[in-house]
Amino acid sequence: MKVIAIANQKGGIGKTTTAAALSAGLKQRGFKVLAVDVDPQGNLSTSTGANNYEMPTVYEMLKGEVDANEAIQKLDVFDIIPSNVMLAGAEQELSQIGKEQRLKERLLPIMDFYDYIVIDTPPALGVLTINAFTVADEIIIPTTAGIFAATGIKQLHDTIINVRKYCNEKVKIAGILLTRYDPRANNNKDMKDLTEQLGEYINAKLFNTHIRASIVVEESQARQIDVFSYKGKSTVAQDYTAWIDEYLKGVCS
Numbered sequence: 001m002k003v004i005a006i007a008n009q010k011g012g013i014g015k016t017t018t019a020a021a022l023s024a025g026l027k028q029r030g031f032k033v034l035a036v037d038v039d040p041q042g043n044l045s046t047s048t049g050a051n052n053y054e055m056p057t058v059y060e061m062l063k064g065e066v067d068a069n070e071a072i073q074k075l076d077v078f079d080i081i082p083s084n085v086m087l088a089g090a091e092q093e094l095s096q097i098g099k100e101q102r103l104k105e106r107l108l109p110i111m112d113f114y115d116y117i118v119i120d121t122p123p124a125l126g127v128l129t130i131n132a133f134t135v136a137d138e139i140i141i142p143t144t145a146g147i148f149a150a151t152g153i154k155q156l157h158d159t160i161i162n163v164r165k166y167c168n169e170k171v172k173i174a175g176i177l178l179t180r181y182d183p184r185a186n187n188n189k190d191m192k193d194l195t196e197q198l199g200e201y202i203n204a205k206l207f208n209t210h211i212r213a214s215i216v217v218e219e220s221q222a223r224q225i226d227v228f229s230y231k232g233k234s235t236v237a238q239d240y241t242a243w244i245d246e247y248l249k250g251v252c253s
């Protein structure tokens with residue numbers, strides 16, 4: 001059993017897309033997968049077609065009103081605990097003592113039913129993301145290749161160091177994943193610069209596989225179909241397949 005948090009406090013860089021592709025890809029490889037949407041925007045929930053308005057969500061689960069079991073929806077693509085905008089109140093509503101541990105406490109009873117739990121986080125380094133890091137074994141950091149990508153990663157790295165110190169000493173960074181990659185716009189020099197800047201800030205590997213930019217991502221999300229089932233031969237489906245292979249190889253070796 002492994003818990004993976006997908007995180008970066010910057011929005012729009014492919015966290016939710018990566019969480020969905022990783023969850024779907026692992027399930028298609030025969031693993032038992034639970035995705036947990038810990039973002040009040042609920043993009044993972046809506047892009048998979050989970051019911052996040054009539055059924056219990058991660059918000060009720062964190063408040064202790066329902067058990068994890070009652071919040072899980074078994075979709076064809078993977079199991080999911082959805083979220084919606086109510087979760088935005090969690091920061092204030094979770095009691096102060098032990099509030100970083102809440103997600104871990106709530107997920108513990110169901111963990112052994114799954115091979116992988118994949119957590120999508122909001123674009124912030126607040127209490128929700130800290131909850132995800134506290135239960136996680138590994139963190140995957142999607143990022144784009146833009147010039148300022150590296151500075152935000154330093155802040156993220158500092159947060160992870162603090163989580164290790166106070167909440168979860170075992171959590172590690174599995175790697176940094178370049179997403180929305182455009183081989184024409186992101187030239188070799190940009191890539192070299194990014195790699196060097198990242199090296200200054202963070203001791204983590206950049207995955208060899210990059211996820212190329214493709215309209216197929218938005219199309220599949222609008223249709224609420226995972227990218228592999230929607231267009232398995234598309235560049236982006238191939239990239240995510242190659243990346244999951246690379247990720248699993250690292251896990252096994």
Ligand SMILES: Nc1ncnc2c1ncn2[C@@H]1O[C@H](COP(=O)(O)OP(=O)(O)O)[C@@H](O)[C@H]1O
Nearest residue numbers: 011012013014015016017180212213214217218
């Ligand atoms: N590889 C990609 N190619 C093209 N568009 C992408 C790609 N990955 C994500 N997107 C699009 O970019 C936007 C932000 O992606 P998302 O995964 O929601 O990022 P985040 O969760 O970090 O905010 C979405 O509209 C999504 O459809």
Ligand SMILES: [Mg+2]
Nearest residue numbers: 015016039043
């Ligand atoms: Mg998102």
